[in-house]
Amino acid sequence: MEDALFLARVQFGLNIGFHILFPTLTIALGWFLLGFRIAYQRTRDPLWLATYRLWLKVFALSFAMGVVSGVVMSFQFGTNWPRFMTTVGAIAGPLLSFEVLTAFFLEATFLGVMLFGMNRVPDWLHITATALVAVGTTVSAFWILALNSWMHTPAGHVLDGHQWIAADWWAVIFNPSFPYRLAHMLIASGLTASFVIAGLSAWRLLRSGLDRGARRTLRAGLLVAAGLIPVQILVGDLHGLNTLDHQPAKIAAMEALWYTERGAPLVLLAIPNAAERRNDYAIELPYGLSLILKHDRYARIQGLDAFAPDHPPVVPLFFAFRLMVGIGMLMLVVAWTGAWVTREQRVPAPWLLWGFSAFTFAGWVATLSGWIVTEVGRQPWLVTGVLRTSQAVGDISGAELGASLTGYVLTYATLFLAYMVVITHLAGEGAEPAAAKEKQ
Amino acid sequence: MIDLALAFMVLMGVSVLAYVVLDGYDLGVGMLMPAASEEEQSIMVASIGPFWDANETWLVLGIGILLAAFPLAHGVVLGALYLPVVAMLVGLMFRGVAFELRVKALGWHRQLWNWLFWAGSFLASFAQGFMLGRYVTGFESGFGYWLFSVLVGASLCGGYVLLGATWLILKTEGALQRKAIAWARWGLLWVALGVALVSLATPLASETVRSKWFDFPRTFGLMLLPAATLAAGYWLWWAATRVRGGGGGDWQPYAAAVTIFTLAFCGLAYSLYPYLVIDRLTIWDAATHPSGLKALMVGTALVLPFIAGYTVLSYRIFRGKASKKLYD
Numbered sequence: 101m102e103d104a105l106f107l108a109r110v111q112f113g114l115n116i117g118f119h120i121l122f123p124t125l126t127i128a129l130g131w132f133l134l135g136f137r138i139a140y141q142r143t144r145d146p147l148w149l150a151t152y153r154l155w156l157k158v159f160a161l162s163f164a165m166g167v168v169s170g171v172v173m174s175f176q177f178g179t180n181w182p183r184f185m186t187t188v189g190a191i192a193g194p195l196l197s198f199e200v201l202t203a204f205f206l207e208a209t210f211l212g213v214m215l216f217g218m219n220r221v222p223d224w225l226h227i228t229a230t231a232l233v234a235v236g237t238t239v240s241a242f243w244i245l246a247l248n249s250w251m252h253t254p255a256g257h258v259l260d261g262h263q264w265i266a267a268d269w270w271a272v273i274f275n276p277s278f279p280y281r282l283a284h285m286l287i288a289s290g291l292t293a294s295f296v297i298a299g300l301s302a303w304r305l306l307r308s309g310l311d312r313g314a315r316r317t318l319r320a321g322l323l324v325a326a327g328l329i330p331v332q333i334l335v336g337d338l339h340g341l342n343t344l345d346h347q348p349a350k351i352a353a354m355e356a357l358w359y360t361e362r363g364a365p366l367v368l369l370a371i372p373n374a375a376e377r378r379n380d381y382a383i384e385l386p387y388g389l390s391l392i393l394k395h396d397r398y399a400r401i402q403g404l405d406a407f408a409p410d411h412p413p414v415v416p417l418f419f420a421f422r423l424m425v426g427i428g429m430l431m432l433v434v435a436w437t438g439a440w441v442t443r444e445q446r447v448p449a450p451w452l453l454w455g456f457s458a459f460t461f462a463g464w465v466a467t468l469s470g471w472i473v474t475e476v477g478r479q480p481w482l483v484t485g486v487l488r489t490s491q492a493v494g495d496i497s498g499a500e501l502g503a504s505l506t507g508y509v510l511t512y513a514t515l516f517l518a519y520m521v522v523i524t525h526l527a528g529e530g531a532e533p534a535a536a537k538e539k540q
Numbered sequence: 541m542i543d544l545a546l547a548f549m550v551l552m553g554v555s556v557l558a559y560v561v562l563d564g565y566d567l568g569v570g571m572l573m574p575a576a577s578e579e580e581q582s583i584m585v586a587s588i589g590p591f592w593d594a595n596e597t598w599l600v601l602g603i604g605i606l607l608a609a610f611p612l613a614h615g616v617v618l619g620a621l622y623l624p625v626v627a628m629l630v631g632l633m634f635r636g637v638a639f640e641l642r643v644k645a646l647g648w649h650r651q652l653w654n655w656l657f658w659a660g661s662f663l664a665s666f667a668q669g670f671m672l673g674r675y676v677t678g679f680e681s682g683f684g685y686w687l688f689s690v691l692v693g694a695s696l697c698g699g700y701v702l703l704g705a706t707w708l709i710l711k712t713e714g715a716l717q718r719k720a721i722a723w724a725r726w727g728l729l730w731v732a733l734g735v736a737l738v739s740l741a742t743p744l745a746s747e748t749v750r751s752k753w754f755d756f757p758r759t760f761g762l763m764l765l766p767a768a769t770l771a772a773g774y775w776l777w778w779a780a781t782r783v784r785g786g787g788g789g790d791w792q793p794y795a796a797a798v799t800i801f802t803l804a805f806c807g808l809a810y811s812l813y814p815y816l817v818i819d820r821l822t823i824w825d826a827a828t829h830p831s832g833l834k835a836l837m838v839g840t841a842l843v844l845p846f847i848a849g850y851t852v853l854s855y856r857i858f859r860g861k862a863s864k865k866l867y868d
Contacts, residue, residue, distance in 0.1 A: 161640045167593060168633040174603045175618055175625055182615030185607055190832025193608025197836055200604045201843040204597045209854045212590030220857050265831040494615060496622055504626040511630050515637050522644050 105493045107501040108180045111508065113475075115172055117468060118512050122166030124467050127241055127286065128293035129159050130234035132320075133214075137230045141223060150531040151313050155297070158523050160215055163207070165519055172508075182494040187487050190265040191257060191272055195247040203240035207233050238286070245285055249278035251483045252474070253346045264486060276346055280339035281474075287332045288470065290324065291431065292463025297321035298438065299460025300527035302453040309447055313531035318456070322438035329432045336428070343477075344393055347484065349407040350477035353417040355389055359403040364389040369422070372414040377404070412479045416472060424469035427462055434459050544837060545827040548609040549816075551840065552602055557805050559598035561703065561798045566592045568704020570635055570661025571697065572723055573654060580716045581654065585639065587711035587862035590854065592639065596632070608836055613816040613826035620679040621671045628667035635660030662697065669696025676808070677745045678818040688741050695734025699801065702727030706776070706793035709783055711862045717790075721780045724793055728776055735769070735804065742811070748819055749811045765807045772799040 133155055140148035177196070178185055185192065213221060213229040221229070256271025257264045266272045298321030304314035344351045351357075356372045356379050357364055366388025370379035387397040394401070404411050438456060441448040448456075482489045566588040573581055607614045618625055634656045642653035673689030705727050708720035743750035753759065779792035814822045827833060 157644070161637075161644075164593070164636050164640045167596065168629075168636040171596065171600055171632060172629050174600050174607065175629065178607050178611070178614035179618045179622055179625070182611075182619065185611035185614060185828075189608065189611040190829035190835075193611065193828060193832050194835040194839060197601075197604045197608045198839050198843075200597070200601050201839060201847065204600060205594060205847045206850070208593035208597045209850050211593060212854055213857060216586075216590045217857055260829060260831075263829045265829050266835065269835065494619055496619060500622050504623065507626055507630055511633055515633065518637065518641055522641055526644065 103498045104496065104501060105490055107498055107505060108493050108496070109489070111501060111505045112176055112180050114505070114508065114512070115169065115176055117471070118516070119166065119169040119173055120467065120471060121464055122162045122169065123237065123241065124285075124289050124292045124464065125162050125296060126159055126166060126293075127237040127289040128291075129155065129162070129296075130230075130237045131290075132293055132297060132324075133159060134227075134230050134234050135320075137227055141227060147313050147316070147532060151317060154313070154526065154531040155317075156214060157526055158296075158300075160211065161519060161522060163211060165515065167208070168515075169512075179496060180494060181482070181492040183492040184482060184487065187262070187492070188257075188264045188483055190263055191250065192247055194266075195243055195250075195273075199240055199243035203236045203243065207236035207240070210236070241285060241289070242282065245282045246273045246275075246278055249281045250275045252281075252478055253277040254483055254486055257486070264483075277339075277342055280335065280342045283335045284332070284339045284470075287328055287335060288463065288467045290328045291332060292467060294321040294325040294328065295431065295435075295459055295463045296461065298325065298435075299457050299462075300523065302448075302456035303460070303524065304527055304530045305447060306450060306453050306457065307528055308530060311530045311532045315442075315445065315447060317531075318438075319442045322435055322442055322456070325431065325435035326439040329428070329435055333428065333432070341393070347477065348402050349404065349411040350417070350474075351393070352402060352404045352407070353412045353414045353477060354421045354473060356414050356418045357389065357401060357403040358414075359405050360400065361403060362390070362400045363387045363398045364401040364403075366392060367418075370418075372418050374414055410480055412477045416476050420469040420472040420476070424466050424473065427466040427469070431459065431462050431466070434462075544830065544833040545609070545823045547837065548605060548827070548833065549813075549823045552605040552609070553805070553809055555598050555602035555605060557802065559595070559602055560805070561801050562591070562595040562598060564700045564703040564801070565707035565794070566595055566704070567635075567661045567665045568700035568702065568727075569707060570657055570704070571665065571701055572704050572708070573658045573661075575723065576716070576719070580719070583712055583716060583862055584708060585642070587708065589639075590858045592636070594851065594854070596636070605836075609828055609833060610816055610823065610826040611828050613821050616817050616821060617675065621674055624667045624671045624674070628664050628671070631660040631663030631665075631667060633660070635664065665697045665700045666693040669693035669699075672696065676742060676749070676812070676818070678820070680745075685745065688738075688745050691734070691741065692738055695731065695738055698727055698730030698734050702731050702776075703794070703797050703801070706780075706797045709780065709793045710790050713861050718784065721784050721793075724780050724797075725777065728773060731800070732773060739766070746818065748815070752811055762810070765803055765810075769800055769803045772796050772803065776800070 133152060136148055136152040136155065139145075140152055174196075177192075210229040210232045213226065214233060217229065218226055250272055253276040254272075255275040256266055256268040258267040259265075297317050301314040301318035301321060304311055305318060308314075340351070355364075356367050356370060358377045358379070363386075365384035365386050367379060368383045368385060370382035370384075373380050390399040390401055391397050393399070404414070434455060437452070438448070441452055478484060480488055480490065482492050569584050569588050573584065576584060603614075606617070638653045638657040638660060642650055642657060645653050670689045670693035673692030674685075676692070677685045677688060702724060705720045705723035709717055709724060712720060743753055753762065773796075776793050776796035779789055779796055782788070783790055783793065812818060814824070816823050816826045
């Protein structure tokens with residue numbers, strides 16, 4: 101049973117981790133596309149159209165990756181966690197279905213119009229289609245994060261027999277952590293997309309420094325990123341304080357605070373020792389944690405001892421959180437530097453372009469780290485206080501899980517490799533040659 | 541008071557049927573790829589380009605309703621079908637991504653993605669039929685039951701080829717259309733053989749289905765289904781011949797194929813009702829809490845008309861013959 105639980109978690113984590121990469125990119129990329137499309141409408145500059153088409157291809161490919169891995173998700177909710185649906189299905193089921201009904205069909209249908217309909221429909225309809233796809237990706241995030249947040253901070257539910265049902269749908273959807281999580285995730289998507297756009301444009305400029313399309317999109321990506329990062333730091337902080345209120349064990353694990361303390365230090369770096377429940381080689385900032393979390397250096401912070409043994413594992417949370425924050429800080433430096441060095445149409449020096457390229461997928465790394473923090477941080481619960489992960493697992497055999505896991509790993513590795521090759525190739529070709537061809 | 545479990549059974553049935561006749565044609569086109577020249581392949585892919593994403597969404601909706609409205613059955617059915625489900629998903633993943641990638645690839649890469657598009661379409665189709673076979677026989681183990689499922693898998697491939705070929709009759713012209721007519725005829729024969737064998741084997745494989753089929757005098761009413769299926773098959777053959785002779789009505793073969801699928805689906809629904817898992821779980825056993833069903837129903841009733849509306853809009857925008865140029 102232990103093995104099956106472990107494999108079920110690995111498999112689900114792998115799937116959802118692979119899946120989340122693509123929506124994270126497409127949610128905000130959809131809005132970028134709307135911007136490019138409107139810019140073309142206003143200026144009639146063929147370079148904007150070419151830019152739109154180039155990034156539409158990246159969008160379509162990323163969207164397809166999201167769709168196919170999302171179909172897998174819809175099966176695994178039931179196969180890997182059957183007791184999840186039989187216990188809280190009356191709440192989770194409608195939320196998931198609303199996502200399919202309000203978002204998936206909208207996105208899929210109007211993406212077809214975006215891709216293939218430009219010469220078949222009037223401009224206003226093509227712009228509307230572009231807008232609806234962007235709205236669809238965002239609505240999709242709304243529903244899935246409502247469900248995810250409810251699993252972290254459930255509200256508005258009552259027990260009826262052996263099933264949890266919604267007593268108040270408003271409270272279920274707008275549960276305590278939802279506004280923070282939604283904002284944090286949407287901004288994460290904005291940052292992911294803007295770094296991908298900036299990074300791939302820099303990649304193009306390294307090959308052809310004269311490409312005006314790449315100069316435009318490099319600047320656009322860097323400016324959006326430079327504007328969003330400070331907001332993200334603020335929202336992330338608020339999200340953390342919200343977590344302290346509702347899931348204090350998660351915060352204690354993130355900060356590797358083993359014992360409740362007054363004037364708790366901020367552990368900057370250490371190797372948490374789970375066996376002896378202490379930190380080895382710790383570098384600490386005295387009173388730091390109390391100051392950050394309660395704005396009072398002598399404040400009392402609950403440590404893991406207050407929750408033992410029902411608290412999440414410390415090691416993955418501690419390191420994933422530091423990775424997310426570290427990358428976020430580097431992204432701030434890169435984006436602000438970038439905004440400065442691209443001012444007044446300047447093309448940055450090659451070493452700077454290499455730097456932007458290196459940060460192309462920084463948003464993915466930060467987002468995945470953040471999701472590991474929040475999801476592993478919910479353990480041992482699947483729905484906090486309502487359902488334990490170990491209670492939700494099904495009776496799929498370890499052998500079946502192992503075989504299918506191998507299949508998924510091979511499939512994902514192949515698809516991911518192909519995806520990376522194609523988008524770097526697309527970006528390397530750039531938009532301007534296509535625009536020039538169109539003029540002839 | 542409406543029976544919500546029954547309402548969702550109907551809704552799930554409609555989603556699955558919509559999935560089968562819609563994604564069926566694009567899976568069928570995928571399976572027909574090796575039979576066409578490179579230029580024809582581009583037209584074939586262009587004919588399904590604007591639609592395949594939305595077509596596949598019907599599967600997500602069907603599975604979503606199963607998950608949301610009948611969570612008990614979702615666990616039992618998909619648990620029992622775990623490995624074929626994985627095979628289907630791997631097939632769907634490869635073909636979905638291959639669809640995007642084959643356009644952007646050159647040389648042997650393009651050949652590889654073409655091959656994966658074909659193989660993925662075939663794997664997904666066969667796995668779906670195989671699952672249907674396992675499902676109808678209540679997941680019994682034993683050689684005969686497995687053979688039966690393989691037979692259903694092969695028949696569904698034939699059915700999707702038929703849908704794909706008739707779709708191409710509607711969306712193409714000239715030499716490719718004539719090829720598609722030949723494919724459709726082969727597909728029809730394949731389906732006729734498959735349906736005949738499956739119809740003979742099903743009452744042997746399942747006691748419950750046997751008693752439902754041979755329940756006189758209802759059986760006589762039930763005979764309408766095979767009779768109508770035969771008529772639809774004749775219609776398809778006749779309409780294909782007419783298109784070949786330049787008589788027009790290019791939409792008729794596809795409509796006839798959809799009719800065949802709808803009739804087969806009704807037969808299946810009649811055979812299984814009221815079971816979701818044959819002999820084990822009825823729709824009422826498997827239904828989620830009424831409060832969940834109610835919320836689902838409100839959402840569905842509000843949104844489904846919009847989905848229907850813009851789906852029709854999309855098919856109107858892309859009506860007419862497909863052209864080779866994908867991004868026009």
